[in-house]
Every structure is written in structure tokens, then in C-alpha cells.
Amino acid sequence: MKFLDLTKVYIRSGAGGGGCVSFRREKYIEYGGPDGGDGGNGGSVWAEAVDGLNTLIDFRYQQHFFAKNGQPGMGKQRTGKDGDDIVLRVPVGTEILDEDQETVIFDMTELGQRVRLAGGGNGGWGNLHFKSATNQAPRKSNPGQDGVERTLWLRLKLIADVGLLGLPNAGKSTFLAATSNARPKIADYPFTTLHPNLGVVGVDNAEFVIADIPGLIAGAHEGRGLGHRFLGHVERCAVLMHLVDGTSETMVEDYHTIIEELEAYGGELADRPRITVLNKIDALDEEELATATADLKKASGGVVMQMSAVAKINTVDVLRALRAEIDEDRIRQNATEEEAPWQP
Known part of the structure; x- marks a missing residue:
């Protein structure tokens, strides 16, 4: 299945049916009076977050979504049939943006969420509604309201607990595998990962989700490499895991490259809790490992963990550290929700 995380859709809700002008005409009934029914309401356009989807690829083959119009009213006080709604089924984590591609209309962060994107038009009144003591034979009815037509953007941001960051070939896909x-593509050349991958990991009877995104390079915010296109997929993560290649001759520069790109991306991504991991330690001797760890500690100003993803050295310790950060993030979120003032 191909991966698609940004697409444009065109939607239109149904128009309401027109009201009917009709009079009761039956044998032996001298004064039948008006009996025109109302028009049916037009169908609405909805978006719903569903399970089992992790891409917007379905919207590449269908971009236009038009709800049905309401049927007009009929005689004998018969109301027209309402138009059928239409539902856009999207993955959890999809943002619905206005045509300017900046204004967020709704963020589908929970399974089963529904939002109405365009309401259907109301059906028009038949002449039965206009009957009065002074106008007992009205020949007036209302037309149905027009539908709403909009152009929207759908942008997917994967929901994961941990986001993997690093230069190409830092070992992110190897760690995930x-x-x-998960079975991401692994090879000895840059940019083997061309789209995000998700994997569910378990440690100490707890599970969480890790997102692996394509590697960043210097100048990604200017569009180099694959650019910043996929950084949005780690915006929702509780913690970021920064993998640094211990065999690189420019290890410290590699570390600063990723940090600079996070800062250039903006938002709160650069301030998100982050664990720095020195990878590929199986290819270093003791002296090289001590030197690399000291240099990376000095550059990061914090704790540096050591790991070899391919040899599975210290991978469990890293997973436990990630889980601890996830637990702390959940505690902070619960505390924030409890402190929030009540609003009607």
C-alpha cells in the first residue's frame, strides 16, 4: 500500500428540495384546501476517524464527494425524502484544513470522532404552511436551501508514542525492525526509508508505538533531501529518540544538524523530551566508544545512552527509558486536564 499524508478534496452538501403548491381535490369535498408538502433536507458531508487506516491513499483516486439533494414535496401533505449523507473515512490523526492549507478546522485524534464538514440545505415549505384565516388558498411555497461547496485539505499526522530522528543510515529502521x-526496508545507502513506518514494541508487559520517519539532512527546512515533510508525524509523540551513528567521522556535527533542523521546523518539537542514543557501538572498541560517548555528552549537555540495534545490545534498556518518558508525559497530561477550569 502506498503512503499518502496530504491530499485535497472537494465536497458539496445536498440542496434542500422545494416545497409543493398543491390543493386537495376529491369528489364531494367542496373545500379541500392546500395540501402541499415540504421538501426534504439535503444530505450532509461528514468526516469520521476509523480504525485500520494509516494512509490517505484512498483520496488519491476520489477527490470529489457530493451528498444527495433532498426531494421536493408532493401533494397530499407528503414530505420529500431527505438526501443521503456522505462520510469521508479517514485515519486517526488526520487534520482537516481549510482551503488556505493553514487553518485547522478539526483534528481527528480519537477513534470514532465525527465532524460535519458541510451541512445540507433545509427543505422548502409547501403551501400548507402558508394557510391562514385571511389566506385560505395560498399559492406560495419556498425553494430549498442550496448546499455548501468547499475545498478542503486532509493532512495525516501519525499518532505514535515515540518518534525516531536521525540522519540517513543512523540505524532508525534497524532499531524498529x-x-x-515491523519490517521496514534496510540497506547500506541513504534514504532507504521514503515514508514513515509504525511499529508496536513491548517491554515489561507494556506496549507503545514507535514512528520511524525518513532521515533528515542539513538544509531539510529548505527542501533538501525529503525536507521537513514528514516531521509532522512526530509532532504528537510523547518523546523523541535521537539516534546518532557512532561510526561517523562527523558525529558531533551530525548531532547538531538534527537539532538545528528541529529548531528550524518551529513549534514545540525542539522542546519535546528527547533521548539521545549512540548507535552502532558494536563497531567501536572500548577507547573509541569512550571518546564518542564523551564527545556526544558534551555536545548534547545531557545523558547519552549506548546501543547497537543490529546486535540488539542495550535495546531493552533504551525501550525502558522511552517507556519512562511516556509515563511521565501521561502524568503531565492528566494533571493538566484536572487543573483546567470548568467551562459550560
Whole structure:
């Protein structure tokens, strides 16, 4: 299945049916009076977050979504049939943006969420509604309201607990394959990962989701490499895991490259909790490992963990550290929700 995380859709709700002008005409009934029914309401356009989807590829083959119009009213006080709604089924984590591609209309972060994107038009009144003591034979009815037509953007941001960051060939896909059942492409050349991958990992009877995105390079915010296109997929993560290649001759520069790109991306991504991991330690001797760890500690100003994803050295310790950060993030979120003032 191909991966698509940004697409444009065109939607239109149904128009309401027109009201009917009709009079009761039956044998032996001298004063039948008006009996024109109302028009049916037009169908609405909805978006719903469903399970089992992790891409917007379905919207590449269908971009236009038009709800049905309501049927007009009929005689004998018969109301027209309402138009059928239409539902856009999207993955959890999809943002619905206005045509300017900046204004967020709704963020589908929970399974089963529904939002109405365009309401159907109301049906018009038949002449039965206009009957009065002074106008007992009205020949007036209302037309149905027009539908709403909009152009929207759908942008997917994968929901994961941990986001993997690093230069190409830092070992992100290898780590994901070593700790989960995910099978991302792994090779000895840059940019083997062309789209995000998700993997579910388990440690100490707890499970969480890790997102692996394509590697960043210097100048990604200017569009180099694959650019910043996929950084949005780690915006929702509780913690970021920064993998640094311990065999690189420019290890410290590699570390600063990723940090600079996070800062250039903006938002709160650069301030998100982050764990720095020195990878590929199986290819270093003791002296090289001590030197690389000291240099990376000095550059990061924090704790540096050591790991070899391919040899599965210290992978469990790294997973436990990630789980601890996830638990702390959930505690902070619960505390924030409890402190929030009540609003009607």
C-alpha cells in the first residue's frame, strides 16, 4: 500500500428540495384546501476517524464527494425524502484544513470522532404552511436551501508514542525492525526509508508505538533531501529518540544538524523530551566508544545512552527509558486536564 499524508478534496452538501403548491381535490369535498408538502433536507458531508487506516491513499483516486439533494414535496401533505449523507473515512490523526492549507478546522485524534464538514440545505415549505384565516388558498411555497461547496485539505499526522530522528543510515529502521514486528526496508545507502513506518514494541508487559520517519539532512527546512515533510508525524509523540551513528567521522556535527533542523521546523518539537542514543557501538572498541560517548555528552549537555540495534545490545534498556518518558508525559497530561477550569 502506498503512503499518502496530504491530499485535497472537494465536497458539496445536498440542496434542500422545494416545497409543493398543491390543493386537495376529491369528489364531494367542496373545500379541500392546500395540501402541499415540504421538501426534504439535503444530505450532509461528514468526516469520521476509523480504525485500520494509516494512509490517505484512498483520496488519491476520489477527490470529489457530493451528498444527495433532498426531494421536493408532493401533494397530499407528503414530505420529500431527505438526501443521503456522505462520510469521508479517514485515519486517526488526520487534520482537516481549510482551503488556505493553514487553518485547522478539526483534528481527528480519537477513534470514532465525527465532524460535519458541510451541512445540507433545509427543505422548502409547501403551501400548507402558508394557510391562514385571511389566506385560505395560498399559492406560495419556498425553494430549498442550496448546499455548501468547499475545498478542503486532509493532512495525516501519525499518532505514535515515540518518534525516531536521525540522519540517513543512523540505524532508525534497524532499531524498529529489531524491537517490533515491523519490517521496514534496510540497506547500506541513504534514504532507504521514503515514508514513515509504525511499529508496536513491548517491554515489561507494556506496549507503545514507535514512528520511524525518513532521515533528515542539513538544509531539510529548505527542501533538501525529503525536507521537513514528514516531521509532522512526530509532532504528537510523547518523546523523541535521537539516534546518532557512532561510526561517523562527523558525529558531533551530525548531532547538531538534527537539532538545528528541529529548531528550524518551529513549534514545540525542539522542546519535546528527547533521548539521545549512540548507535552502532558494536563497531567501536572500548577507547573509541569512550571518546564518542564523551564527545556526544558534551555536545548534547545531557545523558547519552549506548546501543547497537543490529546486535540488539542495550535495546531493552533504551525501550525502558522511552517507556519512562511516556509515563511521565501521561502524568503531565492528566494533571493538566484536572487543573483546567470548568467551562459550560
